[in-house]
Amino acid sequence: xxxxxxxxxxxxxxxxxxxxxxxAPMARLLDVLREDxxxxxxxxxxxxxxxxxxxxxxxxxxVNSCLIPALQxxxxxxxxxxxxxKGDVLHDVQKAFLTWGGAQxxxxxxxxxxxxxxxxxxxxxxxxxxxxVALAGNLCRCTGYMKIFESVLKACETAMARESASEAAR
Amino acid sequence: MRAHVASxxxxxPGSLREVLTLLAREPGVxxxxxxxxxxxxxxxxxxxxxxxxxxxxxxxxxRGIVVTDDAVTLGALTTYTDVQAEPxxxxxxxxxxxAASETGGWAIQNRGTLGGNIANASPAADSPPALLAYDxxxxxxxxxxxxxxxxxxxxxxxxxxxxxxxxxVTRVRIPRIxxxxxxxxxxxxxxxxxxxxxxxxxxxxxxxxxVDGTRITSARVALGGVAPVVLRVVATEGALVGADVTTLxxxxxxxxxxxxxxxxxxxxxxxxxxxxxxxxxxxxxxxxLKAHVGxxxxxx
Numbered sequence: 001x002x003x004x005x006x007x008x009x010x011x012x013x014x015x016x017x018x019x020x021x022x023x024a025p026m027a028r029l030l031d032v033l034r035e036d037x038x039x040x041x042x043x044x045x046x047x048x049x050x051x052x053x054x055x056x057x058x059x060x061x062x063v064n065s066c067l068i069p070a071l072q073x074x075x076x077x078x079x080x081x082x083x084x085x086k087g088d089v090l091h092d093v094q095k096a097f098l099t100w101g102g103a104q105x106x107x108x109x110x111x112x113x114x115x116x117x118x119x120x121x122x123x124x125x126x127x128x129x130x131x132x133v134a135l136a137g138n139l140c141r142c143t144g145y146m147k148i149f150e151s152v153l154k155a156c157e158t159a160m161a162r163e164s165a166s167e168a169a170r
Numbered sequence: 171m172r173a174h175v176a177s178x179x180x181x182x183p184g185s186l187r188e189v190l191t192l193l194a195r196e197p198g199v200x201x202x203x204x205x206x207x208x209x210x211x212x213x214x215x216x217x218x219x220x221x222x223x224x225x226x227x228x229x230x231x232x233r234g235i236v237v238t239d240d241a242v243t244l245g246a247l248t249t250y251t252d253v254q255a256e257p258x259x260x261x262x263x264x265x266x267x268x269a270a271s272e273t274g275g276w277a278i279q280n281r282g283t284l285g286g287n288i289a290n291a292s293p294a295a296d297s298p299p300a301l302l303a304y305d306x307x308x309x310x311x312x313x314x315x316x317x318x319x320x321x322x323x324x325x326x327x328x329x330x331x332x333x334x335x336x337x338x339v340t341r342v343r344i345p346r347i348x349x350x351x352x353x354x355x356x357x358x359x360x361x362x363x364x365x366x367x368x369x370x371x372x373x374x375x376x377x378x379x380x381v382d383g384t385r386i387t388s389a390r391v392a393l394g395g396v397a398p399v400v401l402r403v404v405a406t407e408g409a410l411v412g413a414d415v416t417t418l419x420x421x422x423x424x425x426x427x428x429x430x431x432x433x434x435x436x437x438x439x440x441x442x443x444x445x446x447x448x449x450x451x452x453x454x455x456x457x458x459l460k461a462h463v464g465x466x467x468x469x470x
Contacts, residue, residue: 026178026213026223048211049278050368061251061280067210068281069180069203072227115276136367137275 012073014039015083023070030054030065033080041081041110045139052138055111056080062118064137081110084117092155093117102151104142111138116152125156173216180223186231186311189224190338194313197335200224204247205281207274208290232285232340235259244342246285250274250297253284263344265300265359265376272296272361275368285339288321291329291399294438298400299376300359301342302392309341316340325399353382356462358455362447364438371395372439375451384415384463391455395439396431396448403430406452415463420456427452 007022014037021036033039033056045053047066054066057079084091093116096102103109112135119126119134126134131152140148180203183189192200201220203209204227212218226232232247237258244253250270253259259266273279273287273296287295288308298321306321310333321342324331333339356379363369374394380387389410394400406427410418433444 024175024178025180026173027175028210028214031175047214049207049274052275052277055277062277063281064207064277066214067206069206069210069223069225071180071182072206072225118276133367134276137277 008071010070010074012075013077015079021070025069025071027070028066029056029058029068029070029073029078032070033065033078039080039082043107043110045107050139051108052111052115053108055114055138057114057118060121062115079114081113084113091117092158093120093152096151096155096158097148100151100154101147102143104140108138108140108142112140112148116155119152120156120159124159126152128153173213173218178213178221178223180225182225182228184228186229186338186340189226189229190311190313190336192224193338194336202226202289202338204283204286205249207278207282208286208292226338239346241346242344244284244344246283246288246339246341248284248342250279250282250284251276253297254279258346259344262346263300263304263357265303265357265378266297266344268359269296269300269361269374269376272367278368284342288324288342289331289333289339291325291331293328293397293399293401294371294374294395295400296361296371296374296394299374299392299394301344302400302402303357303376303378303390304344305390306345307343308339309343310334310337311340312337318343322402328398353380353387354462355380356455356459358458360451360454362451370438373433373444373447373451375448375455377455379410379455379459381415381459381463386410386413386415386459391427391452393431393448393451396433396444398432401431403427405430415456415459416465418456418459420453423456424449424452 007024010023011020019037023032030042030044033042042056042065043053044066045051049064049067054064055062056065058076093113115135115138123130128149131149200222203223203225233245235248235256236243242258250273253270254267284297287297301321307318308321308324309316309318319332326332358377361371361374363371372395377391379389389407391407392402406423409423409426428449431448433441435441
């Protein structure tokens with residue numbers, strides 16, 4: 001039996017705020033987010049990296065939080081679904097999911113939205129194929145995916161329309 | 171049975187030297203943990219023999235890709251995302267990027283490492299067939315020193331390798347060839363799984379064949395998922411080298427390949443299916459070779 005009863009101090013940024021928690025050495029980032037920090041947006045689907053329901057963004061990279069020991073996030077900047085909207089203003093991707101039926105039961109939605117946000121930050125004008133590739137690690141058992149892909153593409157249209165409107169106004 | 175988190179320990183030394191010292195002091199006790207995409211799966215399922223882990227993910231010594239005239243050398247912590255972004259790999263070793271892009275989804279590719287893939291030694295891993303086809307070498311480092319071993323001799327059996335318990339996979343080297351030195355090169359990577367993305371392979375196939383005119387001057391063909399180890403089919407390669415692409419005896423060489431593979435029935439597929447797919451992928455390679463020398467229809 002390993003004497004791992006001593007928890008270790010851990011400090012990292014979550015959605016722009018520094019948090020300090022004491023964690024078991026092999027506690028998963030997902031469990032620390034949900035149980036210690038009460039950020040329950042990230043879900044545990046499969047617990048083995050197949051479904052993407054636990055996806056978060058760590059240092060600008062999409063990852064599965066069920067596969068990361070929380071201690072590996074020391075000093076990192078973590079974004080969860082709770083940090084995607086700015087106050088009451090939803091992100092374009094969130095609005096599009098609501099408008100175009102991208103969310104049904106909601107279990108996959110936080111991971112899907114974060115995967116889409118991660119895509120749009122790298123590539124603001126993705127093709128449908130780009131969207132399919134970026135979301136390949138996120139499983140949904142309700143929508144049949146088409147409405148999710150459509151929502152992501154609509155979110156890009158919204159962002160681009162706003163950009164050209166603000167350029168025209170200048 | 172889920173893992174009971176309090177039974178497990180993770181230590182985080184700050185340098186490669188400290189990690190190697192720990193591995194030397196207690197060989198086999200600490201399991202190295204890098205991106206976590208493989209170890210954390212078995213850990214969470216409570217299926218690991220190890221209860222102690224040593225975090226190597228933060229080791230700067232194991233990061234980075236160095237391109238020199240004669241080789242591309244990748245740090246063991248190179249991720250699948252890094253592999254896809256490296257321009258020299260894209261130009262000269264395209265199967266590396268293809269294999270990386272078909273390993274899990276983005277969230278896996280951002281964390282999974284080449285060194286971890288090699289150390290875990292799964293016969294179904296996606297990068298190893300490409301590494302074999304490109305004649306890669308692996309650097310193993312311990313407090314006793316560093317040694318390079320040909321990746322072709324690295325695997326010794328199902329999930330067993332020449333790596334000693336105090337050794338860490340630290341670098342991977344892929345030799346470059348001078349432009350035009352071998353005529354022209356055909357690369358073919360194919361992964362066959364239950365789904366196009368985010369699936370573990372049933373069979374994977376990587377071939378790197380050099381052709382001078384219509385004559386095959388060198389051939390390296392490797393398969394995953396068809397044997398206890400990721401396999402170079404050396405008899406098949408021998409039959410290809412020296413042969414003329416225009417008169418290739420596809421049936422006979424395909425039969426040779428079929429004798430070299432020893433697939434099994436398991437949760438992912440059946441032996442029969444895997445053997446047939448391996449044979450079909452070989453036929454696809456021969457079509458690609460024929461198309462390359464200007465014969466027949468363009469292979470997909």
